[in-house]
Amino acid sequence: MADLTPKEILEGARNLIRVPQLWVKGELSNGGRYCALGAISKFAVGRREYNVAPEAEELLRSVLPEDEAIMDFNDKGTHRCVLVAFDAAIEKAGADD
Numbered sequence: 001m002a003d004l005t006p007k008e009i010l011e012g013a014r015n016l017i018r019v020p021q022l023w024v025k026g027e028l029s030n031g032g033r034y035c036a037l038g039a040i041s042k043f044a045v046g047r048r049e050y051n052v053a054p055e056a057e058e059l060l061r062s063v064l065p066e067d068e069a070i071m072d073f074n075d076k077g078t079h080r081c082v083l084v085a086f087d088a089a090i091e092k093a094g095a096d097d
Contacts, residue, residue, distance in 0.1 A: 004043075004044065004053075005093070006053065006055040006056040006059055006093050007056075007090060007093035007094060009040060009043055009044045009053045009056040010040070010056050010059060010060065010086055010089050010090045010093060011090055012043035012044075013034075013036070013039035013040040013042070013043045013044075013056070013086070014039070014083065014086040014087070014090065015043075016034050016039040016042060016043055017033075017034055017035075017036070017039045017079070017082065017083070018083075020079040021033070022034065023035070023079050023082065024038070025074060025075045026075055028041065029042065035071065035074045035075070036060065036070050036071075036073070036074040036082050036085070036086070037057070037070045037071055037074065040053050040056055040057060040060070041053065044056065056089075056093075057070060059089040059092055059093050060085060060086065060089040062089070062092065063085050063088040063089050063092060064085060073085065
């Protein structure tokens, strides 16, 4: 299987948390629910780990408020805000293609 592009990882991760019932705060995952970073790692490599998709993570980080970590943004924000950030990162990834 070919390596996934950062855009594909972001799209797949967003799909994993597409509804609030699939999203979690305060941990990477819990019972099939994921935070933003947990969804990226789950979609990219199928397990909970940090920094498994650095290009996808950097694209998401680049659309967050200055100096905001993905985990902090996820934990302080709303589900809608997280999805909007994913959408912006996906659009940015598409512009880079």
